[in-house]
Amino acid sequence: MTLTARNPLRWIVLALVAFTAAAALLLTSGTAAFAASAPDTPGGDQEATDYYFGGVITFEEKPVPDVTVSVKGGGFDAETVTDAEGKWRLYVPDKDTYTLTIDEDTLPDGVIVDPSQLPEGLQPVQGTTGSFEVEFGLTKTKIVNLFLGAGERVTQSFGDQLLVRLVNGLNFGLLLALAAMGAALIYGTTGLSNFAHGEMVTWGALLTLLFSTVWQLPLWAGILAAVLGGAALGLALDAALWRPLRRRGLGVVQLMIVSIGLSLALRYTFQFFAGGATSQLPGSSPTPIEFGPISLSYIDLISMGVSIVVILGVAYFLLRTRIGKATRAISDNPQLASASGINVDRVIRIVWIIAGVLAAISGVLWAYFRPGxxxxxxxxxxxLIFAAITLGGLGTAFGALLGSLIVGIVVETSTMWIPSDLKYAGALVVLIIILLVRPQGLLGRKERLG
Structure with missing residues (x-):
């Protein structure tokens, strides 16, 4: 399979990325401008629910306006701004444990959140200032009145902030690499840009939730079910859909359109059975462990460890096993591989199984990294999966790994200079710049990609 650097699929992906980046910049800049001013009434900038946090922020018994307050937990996040009377309100979807954060950059000079005056029920989040854990009781409302104090604001140095974001970016990049490497193997052996790969990621997380939370089985049983279910989904998709379509000789664009339709069908099937709410896996959002300026939970450490072990396993498979070498041969030239006696259909079937397993594991880790x-x-x-694959070089698993690490690190470190709402758009802008300089990707070749 020879794919030149002028492959139209590459420019389709590049145009899609450019459009999404531009749209994200416009939407998030508009959102930021809206959030900068207080609503007419507390909570008037949000969709009302039965549950909300509210209160007044004061300093020396005087209200403090225009302070940004945010809430996060259970896969939900929102923010608002205090009005002229210092009042604020944040609606949440259900009773749960949430983290309230006061953006200290929006406080007047010389004013800080005074830990000694915290109301009952607020627990400071270790390693942060202005962030507190709070849990709903029996009522549907939780009043949190905050009294500010005078003092010097304690901030992390630039080096410490950069180190923290690099570690978070590495964690994110590793779990992204699991999904991206599977999608790259599929593209390399079949030429298919699988737009349903995101649903394969969701499938793993949903199976873990079903077994460990809904059916109350041990977490390891849920993870095992996700791995086996991911393999089964990959096998079923290839046997029931993609293999028959390949034999009918459908082109790349036709297959891509089918994958988009499959993505929509799977996505809304998941919504029908799982509902629209965000659910938590057991043990999500644990207390972080301090390593100097870096705060990592034991789940973060396990996530990085599992990602590295699985990636090394995939590398061993591709470089040392007969099936792995056959996979690389098919990626280079499927006709020549078939003429050499390689069972192309059998290898592609194995690739789909591996891709399903990698996507399922990535889904479980993603559910813990972005809780919910x-x-x-x-x-x-x-x-981001497509961005990583295109950045590293289409059709090469190791290129997808390199691209994922770059995307992960750029996404997390970019928040030091740009608003967090723009971090994904920032990663896509980097992708566009690199592809303008090197269209074949970092590890791709001009003669062929794979």
């Missing part, structure tokens, strides 16, 4: 399982969670990763 949702019916559309894989869709949030899909464009």
């Amino acid at each position: 399982v949702r019916w559309d969670m894989g869709t949030q990763m899909l464009l």
Whole structure:
């Protein structure tokens, strides 16, 4: 399979990325401008629910306006701004434990959140200032009145902030690499850009949730079910859909359109059965462990460890096993591989199984990294998966690994200079710049990609 650097698919992906980046910049800049001013009434900038946090922020018994307050937990996040009377309100979807954060950059000079005057029920989040854990009791409202104090604001140095974001970016990049390497193997052996790969990621998280939370089985049983279910989904998709379509000789664009339709069908099937709410896996959001300026939970450490072990396993498979070498041969030239006696259909079937397993594991880790399982969670990763594959070089698993690490680190470190709402758009802008300089990707070749 020879694919030149002028492959139209590459420019389709590049145009899609450019459009999404531009749209994200416009939407998030508009959102930021809206959030900068207080609503007419507390909570008037949000969709009202039965549950909300509210209160007044004061300093020396005087209200403090225009302070940004945010809430996060259970896969949900929102923010608002205090009005002229210092009042604020944040609606949440259900009773749960949430983290409230006061953006200290929006406080007047010389004013800080005074830990000694915290109301009952607020627990400071270790390693942060202005962030507190708070849990709903029996009522549907939680009043949190904050009294500010005078003092010097304690901030991390630039080096410490950079180190923290690099570690977070590495964690994110590793779990992204699991999904991206599977999608790259599929593309390399079949030429298919699988837009349903995001739903394969969601499938793993949903199976873990079903077994460990809904059916109350041990977490290891849920993870095992996700791995086996991911393999089964990959096998079923190839046997029931992609293999018959390949034999009918459908072109790349036709297959891509079918994958888009499959993505929509799977996504809304998940919504029908799982609902639109965000659910948590057991043990999500644990207390972080301090390593100097870096705060990591034991789940973060396990996630990085599992990702590295699985990636090394895939590398061994591709470089040392007969099936892996056959996979690389098919990626280079399927006709020559078939003439050499390689069972192309059998190798592609194995690739789909491996891709399903990698996507399922990535889905479980993603559910812990961005706490919560949702019916559309894989869709949030899909464009970043394609960005990583295109950045590293289409059709090469190791290029997808390199691209994922770059995307992960850029996404997390970019928040030091740009608003966090723009971090994904920032990664896509980097992708566009690199492809303008090197269209074949970092590890791709001009003669052929794979």
